[in-house]
Amino acid sequence: MTHGDLAAALLEACRERGIMLATAESCTGGMIIAALTDIAGSSAVVDRGFITYSNEAKMDMLGVRATTLDAHGAVSRETAIEMAEGALARSRAGLTLAVTGIAGPGGGSVEKPVGLVWFGVGLEGKAVMAEHKLFADQGRDFIRRETVRHALELGLHALGRYQADGAVP
Numbered sequence: 001m002t003h004g005d006l007a008a009a010l011l012e013a014c015r016e017r018g019i020m021l022a023t024a025e026s027c028t029g030g031m032i033i034a035a036l037t038d039i040a041g042s043s044a045v046v047d048r049g050f051i052t053y054s055n056e057a058k059m060d061m062l063g064v065r066a067t068t069l070d071a072h073g074a075v076s077r078e079t080a081i082e083m084a085e086g087a088l089a090r091s092r093a094g095l096t097l098a099v100t101g102i103a104g105p106g107g108g109s110v111e112k113p114v115g116l117v118w119f120g121v122g123l124e125g126k127a128v129m130a131e132h133k134l135f136a137d138q139g140r141d142f143i144r145r146e147t148v149r150h151a152l153e154l155g156l157h158a159l160g161r162y163q164a165d166g167a168v169p
Contacts, residue, residue, distance in 0.1 A: 004038065010152055013155075014095060021093050023096065024087040024096060025051055026052055032049070055069050062087060063086040063089065073112065080098050080099070080100050094123065104137060108137075
């Protein structure tokens with residue numbers, strides 16, 4: 001499925017559930033919210049997108065704690081969870097998608113290589129789900145595009161609309 005197909009399916013799933021959607025993006029710089037708002041009628045379910053590229057933005061806009069960033073770094077499970085929680089708390093959304101990662105070409109380390117992305121998915125009334133992916137270091141654009149794809153898939157999965165084979169029921 002293309003990004004557009006995934007985005008359209010996620011918008012429809014949100015519409016069917018009667019919930020709004022928000023994103024909290026770092027390494028994608030707004031690409032997820034752009035994929036969603038490229039679709040006509042998205043304003044019915046898209047509330048907002050938080051673009052929190054810097055640690056200061058993560059703290060100011062989403063309430064990510066300085067102690068979390070100091071202890072675990074911006075690219076971590078803990079930060080992704082706090083980003084998703086912050087987006088839920090600071091929006092009208094019932095579903096939030098958060099991403100933080102290292103898109104490269106620099107900035108990676110042995111512990112956190114280029115291509116590492118943490119995802120947080122917040123669904124109102126449930127614990128935030130977090131997972132990471134290590135995308136192949138095939139360039140910044142590839143990593144960012146794959147991050148968008150996976151975030152949209154995770155949103156569909158959270159709403160029970162995505163299967164492991166990529167089918168959207």
